[in-house]
Amino acid sequence: MLKVWIDAGHGGKDPGAVANGIQEKDIALKVSLGIKERLEETYEDVQVLLSRSTDVFLELRDRTAKANAAGADVLVSIHCNAGGGKGGFESFRYTSASQNSIKLQETLHKAIMSKLGGIDRGQKSKNLHMVRESRMPAVLTENLFVDVVADADCLKQASVIKTIIEGHVLGIAAYLGLTSKLMEVQPVKPRDINIVSKWAETAWRDMSERGYFDGQRPGSPITREEVAVLLSRIL
Ligand SMILES: [Zn+2]
Structure with a gap:
């Protein structure tokens, strides 16, 4: 059983970025819960553990301490961006990331961009707590900008949230080499309309x-x- 740690950024008294009627913490939680549901229902032998499943505040050090103690195989921290610009998606690994973290970022980033489209701000590295203190391959995703009106409009659509979730699920499954439950179902043979039931x-x-x-x-x-x-x- 492989363990995936999903870390919904911010929470509780820390809303993260706030603009255009959106709080980053709410999007991060929605996406995280969606990833857990989709990944576990679609793939064999995978368990998704969450830093938080409700709107509560957590210190960064508690998030990585829990993920490390659980022995998670990968960690993905979910955020939305702010700070202007034209909007879009970007991902972060640690500045001295392991080869496996680089591979996770590559796989995850490509999967999300293939689903989401739009502006690709690139696969970046930064000295961030979540990717530095995690002992397993770790990536932080910045899913669109809450303070760019076009991106905020996207984040208000359930279909876009679903797309972000699907991108993460595909990327994590590809990196871990998970087996789809659907592949075990035998295809249904189409009936011969010339033979009466x-x-x-x-x-x-x-x-x-x-x-x-x-x-x-x-x-x-x-x-x-x-x-x-x-x-x-x-x-
Ligand atoms: Zn954030």
């Missing part, structure tokens, strides 16, 4: 003999005009 055999033969149906294609859908012809035959 067992339960309808008698009625189909009977009604065809009486001339209501022509005895052809018993499994085919019926149109409104075919129903009209059928009704006129009956009447």
Whole structure:
């Protein structure tokens, strides 16, 4: 069982960036809860642990201490950006990041950009607590700008939040090499419309003999005009 640590930035008395009717802490929590739900329902043998699952304040050192103690395999810290500019997405690793952190950032960043589109501000490195103090591969994502009106409008849309969640899920799954639960489901064989279903055999033969149906294609859908012809035959 692989452990993914998702860290929703800010919380409680610390709202993070606030602008255009958006608080960064709320977006970070929504995205984090979504990642846990989607990752666990879609993939085998993965558990998602959260720094917070409600609107509470946590010190940075407590977040990394908990993730390290849990022995998480990767850590992703979820944030939104502020500070103007044209908006867009960027990600951060530690300035002296491990090869695995670099690989995680590369995989995650590409997956999110492929889903989200828009401005790519790049894969960056910075001396940030969350990526410095985490013992496992760690990346911090800055998901659009709350103080850029176009980005804020995006963050207000459920479909965009879903896209951000999907990007993170795909990236984490690709990095960890997770197996999709869906791959184990056998594809359903399409039915042959020329073969009548067992339960309808008698009625189909009977009604065809009486001339209501022509005895052809018993499994085919019926149109409104075919129903009209059928009704006129009956009447
Ligand atoms: Zn933040």
